[in-house]
Amino acid sequence: MAIPFPFSAIVGQDEMKLAIQIVAIDPKVGGILALGDRGTGKSTAVRALADLLPPLQVVVGCRYGCDPASSAATCTDCASLKATGKRPKTETRPVPVVDLPLGASEDRVVGALDLEKALSQGVKAFSPGLLAQANRGFLYIDEVNLLEDHLVDLLIDVAASGENVVEREGLSVRHPARFVLVGSGNPEEGELRPQLLDRFGLSVEVRTPQDIDQRIAVIKRRDAFERDPQGFRDEWATQNDGLREHILKARKLLDKVKVGDDLLRLCAQLCQALGTDGLRAELTLMRACRSLAAMQGHKTATPAHLRTVAPMALRHRLRRNPLDDTGSGTRVDRALAEVLGT
């Protein structure tokens, strides 16, 4: 693996960093959509994500990185292994953060017939694609708004079902593909389909820092990193470790955090005021509140947490009149003020 830029060394980008931490604590919150100009460090932040996450326990040699502890979401190999009653051997792997290149062919994404085996041994075998690699981890799409329609369709389906089903070229394979979708892009260059937008739990707006000192800090750190990536990482190792421990602690606390009925009512009112469809928005709000509370070490989620996460969780879900310029952020703020009464 290439050495990623340490997460704790990222300057500014507070909302983005917060969103990443929320998702790292509770991946069920859903993916992150980062919108903003080029060269603002969106990809840097996403690729640094792995810093925050403790390594995974996986079944040895499993191509899909199945969880030895889970019984439900496993691939056929692991399922048959389990049926024999043997305890699978385990190994640790870093959490996968898989890049999906824009021009990727469908084969590369879903997987295809293993040519190597087909030609040399005449065996019909499946060669897993990026979706398999991303199982239990993160799938990162840079410039998600330029993604081809057929790939979008595919992702929408898999992201919802958590399973990749391949029925082509005489193959019939299904394997788990539970991943957190992370996308970044510049909205000026094209819009996203509402269905795809809905698959992202949180959305953040990233801007280049306009403050000259911040910009200088970014340039200095980045330059130092490029000169000596490993050395720079070592320098920041303590901070990174601290951050990871913090996340781990928050994860443990997560189940204990209470979300009261009052808060749920507020969530529902907020969604109603904004006219978001379905219950996904409410669920995301609730989970994000809980995750944020855990992150701050609180045992109860409060309206203050709601206020922090609401813009991120709702901004991209507003049923939008394509010609209405009013920023969705403003609309969320307005609704927040109405519902929370401030």
Place this chain on the structure above:
Amino acid sequence: MNLAWDDALWALTALHIDPVGLRGIWLRAPHGPVRDEWLSMLHHLRPGVRRLPNNIDSERLLGGLDLSATLNSGRPVTQAGLLAQSDQSLLLAPMAERMASEAAAILAQVLDNGRVTPNGGGESQQACLGLVALDEALEDETPMAECLQERLGIWLDLRHLGRPEEASDEVLGLIGVLCSPDGEAEEERQTVLQRLRTLRLNDLQIQAITQMGLAMGIASLRGPLACVRLACVLAALRESDAVEDIDLGRAARLCLTPRATQLPAPPELEAPPEQAEEPQEPPPEEESAPPDPEPPSESPEDDALPQEMAELLLEAALATLPPDVLAQLANNHATRIQGGGQSRSGALRHSRSRGSPLPPRPGLPRQGARLHVLATLGHAAPLQKLRTPLASAYGAASRLAIRAEDFHIHRFAERTQTCLIFAIDASGSAALHRLAEAKGAVELLLAQSYARRDQVCVVGFRGTQAEVLLPPTKSLVRAKRSLAGLPGGGGTPLPHAMKLALELALQQRRLGVTPSLVMLCDGRANVSLQGSGGRSQALQETLSLAQAWRAQGLQSIWIDTSARPEPQAEQIALAMGARYVPLPQANSQRMAQVVQAATR
């Protein structure tokens, strides 16, 4: 002395020293003596530099299974891709403006990560490289994919340079040393690299570069970063112990000035603190040139910070700017917006790699076409008996004998995109009562094309000429903005509008997009192509353009916006084969319905 060529050679030398740190160069120049000279020097410096053929497929780019070798030997043979082979080196990409978006996306990722994963998975390999992207795009064409532009450190535009000019002895001497035979050249390179490791910019210098980036409206931080790196490489090349102003100036000219989206305004025009804080967000309206025609010679705005340094830097950076810089800036901006970051090269090619599947057909798996294994095996199977004698001669009777003629490839049908070109009459006659309605109708249509993911493009015409208010885009917000800013009044330069729309349509068709025109006009043409008045000439020109339009077989709709149906409009619509829709009392809802029904 003209600095452009000198700078070009410094850029070349710096690239040779540190291809990986600089990530490469975006070289905009036509095929000609200047580029040839530059490239021949590159070949002298790096004799084995690899080329990236434009039609490369992702297998070859990323590496993976070598199909023919595998077939021959009967066991898997893998080969490294071009990217992994170019590790720690430069990769030359000619005709970068035509590069398939797939390849561009892969390259952008590799430039970011320095790793490449072979096709079909497997261990990732190191691929730290610098890309020399040769872009031959003309002014009105889409340049190289934006995701690549952004990542390449050096931007060099030699389009205005007729022939190689003289360069300083210093850089020529350096190139001489770095080209010298034997191990000397490499030794020299290592010495420079050694020196590079110790060189740093001081805080003041970093501050100056950052400030300048802001003043030039460069939002991305990749530009200033590349500038920092290049300054160090240049200082190392000069055998200097510290980075000096001359290095900063050169680096700024190569990394910052070309990225500028605005010229730092002289202090009289704008209050300095504002300028320093929010010079960003170059909105698309900025396409028209900023008001100040003269490059400010000195004193850029900056507050208390290292004023002198920034001034010097700016002066150095502006030294190479040709006089028509503002026009260029505006131009640069326009072309940048146009492509939406995607350079397309033929929709045909793509249809072999993606879309909904069609039945396989015989063919060789190259240039992006993928082998359809089942069909191939199916074709080979009945012939096995015939081929067995031959196969057993090779001592491999049990293996399947597959010949080249068995190969079948995948085919896919890709849905083509459409682009709606709106031509809107904003002349005096229309402005009186119809312009607002036309705008309303277009907004409704925009909302519909948004739902269908069509591209839209807006041409407005009034006074003496027509102009493209919005190049083809999918962004609604921008379409709406451009519409809102359309004023009314003046003559009706219908011929010019037709000509512009025709050019746009043909350009779109070349990109594999199906264009169609929606003309909102009352047909009362009264300004000719030259911009002079005269009804009869304008009408004549319009009619001949209408015939040209028809000859191209392009789809169009004419919405007559005059108060009563206008015979002249109908006549023109007939000539161009357009569907004529008189809407005397149009309401926008109705107008939108008509267009939707016609283009469905």
